[in-house]
Amino acid sequence: MLPDMAILSLISLVIIFTFSAELARGNDFEPLNYVSSKNELKTYIIHVKKPEAHILAQADDLSNYHKSFMSARATAALNQEQDFLYSYKHVINGFAARLSEEDVEAMKEMEGFVSAHLEKVLHQQTTHTPRFLGLHQDTGLWRESNFGKGVIIGVLDGGILPTHPSFTDEGMPSPPARWKGKCEFVTSKCNNKIIGARSFNNSATIVSPFDQEGHGSHVAGIAAGRFVKNAAVLGLGNGTAVGVAPKAHLAIYKVCPTTDKCFESDLLAGIDAAVNDGVDVISISIVGKFAVPFFQDAIAVGSFAAIQKGIFVSCSAGNTGPSNSTVLNDAPWILTVGASTTDRSFKVTTKLGNGEEFAGESLFQPEGFSAVLMPLIYAGSSSNSNSSFCVEGSLEGIDVKGKIVLCERGLSTRVSKGETVRKAGGAAMILMNQEIDGSTTIAESHVLPAAHVSYATGLRIKAFINSTVEPKAAIVFKGTRSGDPLAPAVASFSARGPSITTPGILKPDIVGPGVNILSAWPFSVGGDSNSLSTFNVQSGTSMSCPHLSGIAALLKSAHPNWSPAAIKSAIMTTADLNNLNESPIVTERSVPADVFAIGAGHVNPSKANNPGLVYDIHPDEYIPYLCGLGYTNDQVGVITQRPINCTNETSIPEAQLNYPSFSITLASINQTYTRTMTNVGEPNSSYYIEIIPPKGVLVTVNPTSLDFTEANQQLTYRVTFGRSTETIYTQYAQGFLKWTSTHHTVRSPISVKLV
Ligand SMILES: *[C@@H]1O[C@H](CO)[C@@H](O)[C@H](O)[C@H]1NC(C)=O
Ligand SMILES: *[C@@H]1O[C@H](CO)[C@@H](O)[C@H](O)[C@H]1NC(C)=O
Ligand SMILES: *[C@@H]1O[C@H](CO)[C@@H](O)[C@H](O)[C@H]1NC(C)=O
Ligand SMILES: *[C@@H]1O[C@H](CO)[C@@H](O)[C@H](O)[C@H]1NC(C)=O
Ligand SMILES: *[C@@H]1O[C@H](CO)[C@@H](O)[C@H](O)[C@H]1NC(C)=O
Ligand SMILES: *[C@@H]1O[C@H](CO)[C@@H](O)[C@H](O)[C@H]1NC(C)=O
Ligand SMILES: *[C@@H]1O[C@H](CO)[C@@H](O)[C@H](O)[C@H]1NC(C)=O
Ligand SMILES: *[C@@H]1O[C@H](CO)[C@@H](O)[C@H](O)[C@H]1NC(C)=O
Ligand SMILES: *[C@@H]1O[C@H](CO)[C@@H](O)[C@H](O)[C@H]1NC(C)=O
Numbered sequence: 001m002l003p004d005m006a007i008l009s010l011i012s013l014v015i016i017f018t019f020s021a022e023l024a025r026g027n028d029f030e031p032l033n034y035v036s037s038k039n040e041l042k043t044y045i046i047h048v049k050k051p052e053a054h055i056l057a058q059a060d061d062l063s064n065y066h067k068s069f070m071s072a073r074a075t076a077a078l079n080q081e082q083d084f085l086y087s088y089k090h091v092i093n094g095f096a097a098r099l100s101e102e103d104v105e106a107m108k109e110m111e112g113f114v115s116a117h118l119e120k121v122l123h124q125q126t127t128h129t130p131r132f133l134g135l136h137q138d139t140g141l142w143r144e145s146n147f148g149k150g151v152i153i154g155v156l157d158g159g160i161l162p163t164h165p166s167f168t169d170e171g172m173p174s175p176p177a178r179w180k181g182k183c184e185f186v187t188s189k190c191n192n193k194i195i196g197a198r199s200f201n202n203s204a205t206i207v208s209p210f211d212q213e214g215h216g217s218h219v220a221g222i223a224a225g226r227f228v229k230n231a232a233v234l235g236l237g238n239g240t241a242v243g244v245a246p247k248a249h250l251a252i253y254k255v256c257p258t259t260d261k262c263f264e265s266d267l268l269a270g271i272d273a274a275v276n277d278g279v280d281v282i283s284i285s286i287v288g289k290f291a292v293p294f295f296q297d298a299i300a301v302g303s304f305a306a307i308q309k310g311i312f313v314s315c316s317a318g319n320t321g322p323s324n325s326t327v328l329n330d331a332p333w334i335l336t337v338g339a340s341t342t343d344r345s346f347k348v349t350t351k352l353g354n355g356e357e358f359a360g361e362s363l364f365q366p367e368g369f370s371a372v373l374m375p376l377i378y379a380g381s382s383s384n385s386n387s388s389f390c391v392e393g394s395l396e397g398i399d400v401k402g403k404i405v406l407c408e409r410g411l412s413t414r415v416s417k418g419e420t421v422r423k424a425g426g427a428a429m430i431l432m433n434q435e436i437d438g439s440t441t442i443a444e445s446h447v448l449p450a451a452h453v454s455y456a457t458g459l460r461i462k463a464f465i466n467s468t469v470e471p472k473a474a475i476v477f478k479g480t481r482s483g484d485p486l487a488p489a490v491a492s493f494s495a496r497g498p499s500i501t502t503p504g505i506l507k508p509d510i511v512g513p514g515v516n517i518l519s520a521w522p523f524s525v526g527g528d529s530n531s532l533s534t535f536n537v538q539s540g541t542s543m544s545c546p547h548l549s550g551i552a553a554l555l556k557s558a559h560p561n562w563s564p565a566a567i568k569s570a571i572m573t574t575a576d577l578n579n580l581n582e583s584p585i586v587t588e589r590s591v592p593a594d595v596f597a598i599g600a601g602h603v604n605p606s607k608a609n610n611p612g613l614v615y616d617i618h619p620d621e622y623i624p625y626l627c628g629l630g631y632t633n634d635q636v637g638v639i640t641q642r643p644i645n646c647t648n649e650t651s652i653p654e655a656q657l658n659y660p661s662f663s664i665t666l667a668s669i670n671q672t673y674t675r676t677m678t679n680v681g682e683p684n685s686s687y688y689i690e691i692i693p694p695k696g697v698l699v700t701v702n703p704t705s706l707d708f709t710e711a712n713q714q715l716t717y718r719v720t721f722g723r724s725t726e727t728i729y730t731q732y733a734q735g736f737l738k739w740t741s742t743h744h745t746v747r748s749p750i751s752v753k754l755v
Helices: 061-072 101-107 140-144 215-224 264-277 298-308 414-423 455-467 541-558 564-573 619-628 633-640
Strands: 005-008 015-018 042-048 084-088 094-099 113-118 121-124 152-157 194-199 228-233 236-241 249-254 281-284 312-316 335-340 345-352 357-361 374-378 404-408 428-432 450-453 472-481 510-513 517-520 535-538 662-666 671-679 685-692 697-702 705-708 714-723 732-740 745-754
Touching (some): 042 061, 042 101, 042 264, 061 084, 061 101, 094 101, 094 264, 113 633, 121 264, 140 541, 152 215, 215 517, 215 535, 215 541, 228 535, 236 472, 236 517, 249 264, 264 298, 281 298, 281 541, 298 312, 312 541, 345 455, 404 414, 404 455, 428 455, 450 455, 510 541, 564 745, 619 633, 662 714, 685 697, 697 732, 705 714
Parallel strands (some): 152 249, 194 249, 281 312, 312 335, 335 510, 374 404, 404 428
Antiparallel strands (some): 005 015, 042 094, 042 113, 228 236, 345 357, 345 472, 357 450, 374 472, 517 535, 671 714, 685 705, 685 732, 697 714, 732 745
């Protein structure tokens, strides 16, 4: 779900946008129970030293070793069993427990204690898209990967509706023999599609992994939903719904027991279980609030354990774009996924009294709504500054009866504005973007006839209202339309680079479909149907992430030996930069998307299946990178789960990691890096270099051609970045380097910060 809230600061006239489902819920990544007494119990994540091997003769011993730390508690009389929450086996050396501050102090004295921190709270952030992505039955990647057959995608989210037709197991093979997962449904069962389902709620009670909210089923349906005919939402988007990897198995880990609230200890336990159970891909449409160093970031730490086992991890980049440096889930071992539009819209036309017509969107398109001109009103000139936003109560005393009301985004949720208009007697709503939202419009199930329009359109409508004494407009529903030549475009909410945590790695990595995505939903939207086949349309990087998880599953099925880094490289170096019009992909501002918006580009699954060369990374290569970030030995050790002495390691700058893109901070001194490419294409193949240097930057590559003679052969090149004499006026410049053979183009984006 893509929540929406804008706070208008009247003093400075600066509009600050945060995205949040409801005011009350907020964006609380900060520790829980901030103000509390010393004895109050709170959930802590405790890192400890790995015990000596002989202590762990049996499987249960690790848990007992972790529990032994509870004996130090100051509040010893309390229930140790109940307050001990999780013993982690894979993701960290440590456990989660409810403790008082005094308990933590006492524990610090114990042999083997490393560190403790209060747990954080994180937030959750079709189907036409497979065809839009170039996936077709009987040909190409779907055929070569057999629709993802045999691959297990672990989805960490809000659970699933197991009886939904998107998750039937007709024709599905049994789970692979290595599968060790569990099924914790109370009244339902797992099947060959949903091969495991577990729930993590501070382990206090076993809560069913059943999805009551929708987000979890939607995300799982995008990654691996089956073909379902005649899927539609409120009569729109009618067609066959299908996920990206329809033959992949799903393993469900419910780590967000209530809407949009996910606790760190549960999330870590979910990743721990997924790693243990044997999934191949982990999909996480959950983000924290702030950028934090990787050793404090549960998703980064847990994912590092996953990639050690060859598990691919795909995560949402976050919904706080388009501001700079909003990207999260940005560890280099994670695929960080931004969101873009597709060529399908749920179209509504706004017709003005002067004959002008503008495109907009809505998911609610009632039949029988008359497309006649009606009075049009904008309440912005009222004395109540909330009226222009149609905030609850703000239209009282304004005559909107039988009129179309123009409402601005911000201050309250988009759908609630329609409720305000309807309550006040309005006939319909035109919802206009703020400048920051640009042209990204979202189809939602509004409570009355509505059209969500771009900022530019909103300005034109305002000018029209100003220009005439009796402004009139009509709302005309056009249903489902496809073929928008400007698709894909980067969505306004898609979080942007540069990364704060690791500026030397270009993030996000990729964009994929994340606007108006149709997928499975546990109940009927609009509530007027008894159909079992319920779907909904949602927007957010929550939706783009599982597209990439599904694509990773297809690639894993087609290339079982590719490492997570190889799969990521294949996805990134083959991405598209052009839209359906064959012109550069734009953002919500209708300008070409820069690398901080689009990363390597828009995913092209068929090309990713045949990249020619990949930039591979062995998990151990992240250690010199982590030392190079300036982390202490203990901080690196939290991530690696084994003692690291950075003095012993050759620390490397971030840009030296064998990453498929470049992000450099360049002063006057030249910088040289090496990259090693692995041949996954034809054994005998020759590549030559082509460079599009960033403005103001000289890029030289040596050698300028690479001649491979064997499969999986590795060759290394050196790339030097230096300043040119050209004077440039921007802080950031961007370019590309690409290796080209007869059959392949292996392209890496370059971002240079000039200092
Ligand atoms: C979708 O369209 C098909 C035929 O085009 C029709 O039979 C079916 O009833 C429609 N389904 C919905 C849910 O509108
Ligand atoms: C999760 O557990 C807490 C107590 O630990 C409980 O209050 C809450 O209702 C549980 N959530 C669900 C969805 O069961
Ligand atoms: C950040 O935003 C400002 C203004 O919005 C823009 O001028 C600047 O170029 C941006 N920086 C990057 C790195 O994109
Ligand atoms: C405007 O709306 C906000 C929140 O919706 C509310 O706190 C504030 O009091 C309102 N202001 C006025 C003038 O009604
Ligand atoms: C509409 O008119 C008012 C008052 O004349 C003016 O302040 C405002 O800028 C105008 N708005 C637009 C969009 O033209
Ligand atoms: C670091 O190197 C020293 C000397 O070579 C060695 O004794 C020590 O075990 C190493 N430490 C780690 C953590 O690798
Ligand atoms: C790390 O290694 C260096 C050099 O080998 C050694 O001098 C230092 O004592 C080691 N530090 C730790 C904490 O082991
Ligand atoms: C690759 O080329 C070399 C000589 O250029 C040749 O000996 C070898 O057989 C070729 N390998 C393949 C797989 O075609
Ligand atoms: C820096 O690199 C450029 C090529 O990228 C080269 O021409 C120049 O001589 C180098 N300068 C120094 C000081 O090494």
